[in-house]
Amino acid sequence: xxxxxxxxxxxxxxxxxxxxxxxxxxxxxxxxxxxxxxxxxxxxxxxxxxxxxxxxxxxxxxxxxxxxxxxxxxxxxxxxxxxxxxxxxxxxxxxxxxxxxxxxxxxxxxxxxxxxxxxxxxxxxxxxxxxxxxxxxxxxxxxxxxxxxxxxxxxxxxxxxxxxxxxxxxxxxxxxxxxxxxxxxxxxxxxxxxxxxxxxxxxxxxxxx
Amino acid sequence: xxxxxxxxxxxxxxxxxxxxxxxxxxxxxxxxxxxxxxxxxxxxxxxxxxxxxxxxxxxxxxxxxxxxxxxxxxxxxxxxxxxxxxxxxxxxxxxxxxxxxxxxxxxxxxxxxxxxxxxxxxxxxxxxxxxxxxxxxxxxxxxxxxxxxxxxxxxxxxxxxxxxxxxxxxxxxxxxxxxxxxxxxxxxxxxxxxxxxxxxxxxxxxxxxxxxxxxxxxxxxxxxxxxxxxxxxxxxxxxxxxxxxxxxxxxxxxxxxxxxxxxxxxxxxxxxxxxxxxxxxxxxxxxxxxxxxxxxxxxxxxxxxxxxxxxxxxxxxxxxxxxxxxxxxxxxxxxxxxxxxxxxxxxxxxxxxxxxxxxxxxxxxxxxxxxxxxxxxxxxxxxxxxxxxxxxxxxxxxxxxxxxxxxxxxxxxxxxxxxxxxxxxxxxxxxxxxxxxxxxxxxxxxxxxxxxxxxxxxxxxxxxxxxxxxxxxxxxxxxxxxxxxxxxxxxxxxxxxxxxxxxxxxxxxxxxxxxxxxxxxxxxxxxxxxxxxxxxxxxxxxxxxxxxxxxxxxxxxxxxxxxxxxxxxxxxxxxxxxxxxxxxxxxxxxxxxxxxxxxxxxxxxxxxxxxxxxxxxxxx
Numbered sequence: 154x155x156x157x158x159x160x161x162x163x164x165x166x167x168x169x170x171x172x173x174x175x176x177x178x179x180x181x182x183x184x185x186x187x188x189x190x191x192x193x194x195x196x197x198x199x200x201x202x203x204x205x206x207x208x209x210x211x212x213x214x215x216x217x218x219x220x221x222x223x224x225x226x227x228x229x230x231x232x233x234x235x236x237x238x239x240x241x242x243x244x245x246x247x248x249x250x251x252x253x254x255x256x257x258x259x260x261x262x263x264x265x266x267x268x269x270x271x272x273x274x275x276x277x278x279x280x281x282x283x284x285x286x287x288x289x290x291x292x293x294x295x296x297x298x299x300x301x302x303x304x305x306x307x308x309x310x311x312x313x314x315x316x317x318x319x320x321x322x323x324x325x326x327x328x329x330x331x332x333x334x335x336x337x338x339x340x341x342x343x344x345x346x347x348x349x350x351x352x353x354x355x356x357x358x359x360x361x362x
Numbered sequence: 363x364x365x366x367x368x369x370x371x372x373x374x375x376x377x378x379x380x381x382x383x384x385x386x387x388x389x390x391x392x393x394x395x396x397x398x399x400x401x402x403x404x405x406x407x408x409x410x411x412x413x414x415x416x417x418x419x420x421x422x423x424x425x426x427x428x429x430x431x432x433x434x435x436x437x438x439x440x441x442x443x444x445x446x447x448x449x450x451x452x453x454x455x456x457x458x459x460x461x462x463x464x465x466x467x468x469x470x471x472x473x474x475x476x477x478x479x480x481x482x483x484x485x486x487x488x489x490x491x492x493x494x495x496x497x498x499x500x501x502x503x504x505x506x507x508x509x510x511x512x513x514x515x516x517x518x519x520x521x522x523x524x525x526x527x528x529x530x531x532x533x534x535x536x537x538x539x540x541x542x543x544x545x546x547x548x549x550x551x552x553x554x555x556x557x558x559x560x561x562x563x564x565x566x567x568x569x570x571x572x573x574x575x576x577x578x579x580x581x582x583x584x585x586x587x588x589x590x591x592x593x594x595x596x597x598x599x600x601x602x603x604x605x606x607x608x609x610x611x612x613x614x615x616x617x618x619x620x621x622x623x624x625x626x627x628x629x630x631x632x633x634x635x636x637x638x639x640x641x642x643x644x645x646x647x648x649x650x651x652x653x654x655x656x657x658x659x660x661x662x663x664x665x666x667x668x669x670x671x672x673x674x675x676x677x678x679x680x681x682x683x684x685x686x687x688x689x690x691x692x693x694x695x696x697x698x699x700x701x702x703x704x705x706x707x708x709x710x711x712x713x714x715x716x717x718x719x720x721x722x723x724x725x726x727x728x729x730x731x732x733x734x735x736x737x738x739x740x741x742x743x744x745x746x747x748x749x750x751x752x753x754x755x756x757x758x759x760x761x762x763x764x765x766x767x768x769x770x771x772x773x774x775x776x777x778x779x780x781x782x783x784x785x786x787x788x789x790x791x792x793x794x795x796x797x798x799x800x801x802x803x804x805x806x807x808x809x810x811x812x813x814x815x816x817x818x819x820x821x822x823x824x825x826x827x828x829x830x831x832x833x834x835x836x837x838x839x840x841x842x843x844x845x846x847x848x849x850x851x852x853x854x855x856x857x858x859x860x861x862x863x864x865x866x867x868x869x870x871x872x873x874x875x876x877x878x879x880x881x882x883x884x885x886x887x888x889x890x891x892x893x894x895x896x897x898x899x900x901x902x903x904x905x906x907x908x909x910x911x912x913x914x915x916x917x918x919x920x921x922x923x924x925x926x927x928x929x930x931x932x933x934x935x936x937x938x939x940x941x942x943x944x945x946x947x948x949x950x951x952x953x954x955x956x957x958x959x960x961x962x963x964x965x966x967x968x969x970x971x972x973x974x975x976x977x978x979x980x981x982x
Contacts, residue, residue: 167370167389168370168387168388168389169389171377171383172384172618173618173619176619179620180391182670183391183669183670183671184391184670185670186670186672187667187668187669189667194702200702212378212383213378213383241391242391243389243390243391243393243618244389244391244395344375345371345375347374
C-alpha cells in the first residue's frame with residue numbers, strides 16, 4: 154500500500170478562530186472521514202487517524218496559511234484532495250492548497266502576523282522604541298521573563314501592525330504578549346485586538362512549504 | 363448567505379474571556395445558513411439548558427433539519443449561556459441571539475422551546491428575559507414572536523401557561539410546519555396575534571392556553587376547564603401514522619467541542635409496549651411503532667457518512683423490544699465494524715438481554731453495564747408492572763460477568779406506592795444475589811472482585827400514568843428508607859447512592875401543578891433561580907420562599923392522594939390513553955396484578971379508539 158505524505162495549507166478565520174487546537178484535530182478527523190479520502194491510520198492496539206498540525210494557533214487568532222499533514226494510502230491529485238476536504242469542512246476552515254511536504258516542521262523558525270488593534274498610535278510607537286520590552290512568557294515549565302525587543306524581526310506600524318516573531322516548536326513567541334506589555338506600559342485597555350497569522354517562514358527566509 | 367456582522371464584532375470583543383467560546387459562536391459543520399431575503403418565516407429553536415446538553419438532543423436535530431428543508435423557512439439553534447457568558451452579555455446589552463445568523467431572537471417569528479424536564483422552567487424565563495422578550499404572554503401583543511413549547515412536559519403545560527402563547531402536544535414533525543405555514547399566511551395578510559392564535563388552536567395538537575378558562579373548588583382542586591370557541595374542548599395529541607417513512611435527519615450539526623453525546627443517533631422505534639406504571643414516556647408516546655431494519659440501516663449509513671461521526675447510537679425507549687433486534691444488530695454491525703464505527707445501545711431490558719445481543723455490543727467497547735429492576739421485590743415489581751423477574755436480572759448479570767465485566771449498576775426507586783420495609787431490604791438482597799452470581803462463575807478471573815452500585819432515586823408521580831393519583835412519599839419517609847438500606851447493606855462490594863429529595867419534590871410539584879403554580883415559577887425566577895437541574899445552581903430555599911409568597915403549598919401538589927373523581931389540571935389534554943385505563947391500572951397496581959405488554963395482549967388503553975384501529979397492528 155502506498156503511503157503518500159500529504160500537506161494541506163488551510164485558513165482558519167472568523168468563527169473558526171474559536172476552535173481550540175484540541176478540537177481542531179477532531180474537526181479535521183471528521184472532515185477526512187466524511188470526504189472518504191483513503192487515509193492512513195496509526196497501527197497498534199487503538200488505531201487512530203494520523204494528522205499532524207505544524208504550528209498550533211492560539212485560541213482566538215486567525216490563520217491565513219496554516220499547515221497540517223496526514224498520509225494517503227492511494228495516489229490522489231492535490232486538487233481533488235482540496236476539493237473533497239472543502240466540501241466536508243466547516244465554512245470558516247478552508248483548504249487553500251494541497252501539496253507534497255517539502256520541509257519538516259522543525260524547519261519553521263518565524264511567523265508573520267497582521268494585527269488590528271484599537272490603540273493610541275503615538276503611544277504605541279513610543280512603546281516599541283523602549284530599550285527593552287519585557288514580557289512574561291508562560292510555558293509548561295512555568296513563567297519566565299523575556300525581552301521581546303531583540304526578537305522582533307520586523308515591525309511595521311500602519312493602519313494595521315505587521316510583526317514577525319520567532320516561531321516553531323523550540324522557541325515560539327505569541328504576538329499577544331506585545332500587546333499585554335503595551336497595556337501595562339500605557340495603562341490603556343485595548344478593546345479590540347484581531348491577530349492574524351499571515352505567513353510561516355523556514356530558516357532561509359523562505360515560506361514554509 | 364447572511365450573518366449579523368455587527369453582532370460578530372461585539373462578540374469578538376469578549377468571547378475569549380469566557381469558558382469554551384466555540385459553543386457561543388455557531389458555524390459548525392452541518393449548520394444551515396440562508397439568505398435573509400429568501401426567508402419568510404424564522405424559527406428560534408431553544409433548548410433551555412447548556413449547549414453541551416441541548417446539542418445531544420435528537421428531537422432538536424429532527425425538527426431543525428425538517429424546517430430547514432423548506433427553502434423560505436429558517437430554523438436556528440439557541441441555548442442557555444452559562445453565568446460567565448450571560449453576565450458579559452448583560453453588561454454589554456447583548457440580547458440572546460441564534461447561533462446561525464447571530465441575529466437577536468426577539469426579531470424571530472417563533473421562539474420555540476423543547477421542554478424535556480420540569481427543572482428547566484426557570485431557565486426558559488431567563489432565556490426570554492435575556493432575549494429582551496417579556497416573559498408574560500399577556501404583555502406580548504404583537505403577532506411575533508410567538509412563544510411556543512413542545513416536548514414531554516407539555517402534556518401538563520398548566521404551570522407554564524402564563525408564559526407561553528401555545529403548546530404543541532405530541533409529535534412535532536407535521537405540526538411545526540403547519541404552524542409556520544400559518545405564520546407565513548398571517549404575516550402576508552397583516553393578521554393580529556389573536557387571529558393567529560385562533561387559527562392555530564384549530565390545528566390538531568395545538569393547545570392555546572389563553573383560550574381555556576380554569577375554575578377551582580374551595581379545597582383548591584380544579585373545578586372546571588372551559589374552552590372558548592373555536593378552540594376544541596379536548597386537545598388531542600398529534601401522532602405520526604407512518605413512522606417508517608417519517609423524516610429522519612440526513613445530517614447533524616457537529617459541534618467543535620465535545621458534548622454529552624457526541625455521536626450519530628438513529629431512532630428505531632417510538633412508543634413502548636411495556637406499560638410500567640410509573641413511566642410517563644411509556645404512555646405518552648404510544649402507540650408503539652418501529653422502523654424497518656433496512657430503514658434503520660440506510661439512515662445509519664447516511665448519517666455517519668454525512669457527519670463523519672465514528673460512533674452511532676440507537677434511540678428508543680426500549681431497543682431490545684424491536685421485533686427484529688438480532689437481525690438489526692447483525693445488519694448494523696456488519697456496516698459499522700467495516701467502517702471503524704462504534705455502535706452503542708442504550709435502553710436494553712434485562713429480560714431480553716441475550717448472549718447474542720451481548721456479543722454484538724461487547725464487540726465494540728466494555729463500558730459499565732446498568733440494569734433497572736426499579737424495585738427490590740417481585741411483589742413491588744408486580745405493583746409497578748415492571749414485568750421482569752429476579753432470574754432475568756441474575757441471568758443478565760451472569761452473561762455480563764462471563765463476558766468480562768466486573769461492575770454492574772442497578773437502578774431503583776424509593777417511595778413507590780405500597781412499598782414496605784421488606785421491599786427496601788429486597789433491594790439489598792437483589793444486589794447481593796448479583797454479587798453471588800459472580801462467584802458462581804467457575805471461569806471467573808482470579809484476583810478480581812465484583813462491584814455493584816445501587817442508585818436510588820425518589821419516585822415522582824407523573825401525569826398520564828396509572829400513578830398520577832398517588833402521593834409522593836414525604837421527605838421523612840424517604841430519609842428513613844435511605845437509612846434503612848444503609849443499615850441492612852453490610853457488603854463492601856455494594857455501594858449506594860441516592861438523588862436529593864428536594865429536587866424530586868420540586869419535580870413532582872411542577873409535573874402535576876396547575877396554572878396557579880406559574881406564579882411560583884415566576885417568583886422563584888425573580889429571586890434568581892435558573893438552571894435548576896444543575897446541582898451547583900439549584901437553590902431550594904428560594905423555591906420554598908416563592909411558593910410561600912404566593913400562598914401555595916408544595917405538599918398540595920406533590921404529597922396529596924388524588925381521588926379518581928378529581929378533575930386533573932390536564933384533563934383537557936388527550937394523550938390518546940384514556941383516564942379510565944389509568945384508573946383501572948391504578949386499581950390493578952394496588953391489587954398487585956400485572957398487565958401484559960402490548961405484544962402479548964391488548965389491554966384497551968384507549969389508543970386504538972383514538973387513532974382509528976391502527977395501533978400495534980404489526981405487534982401480533
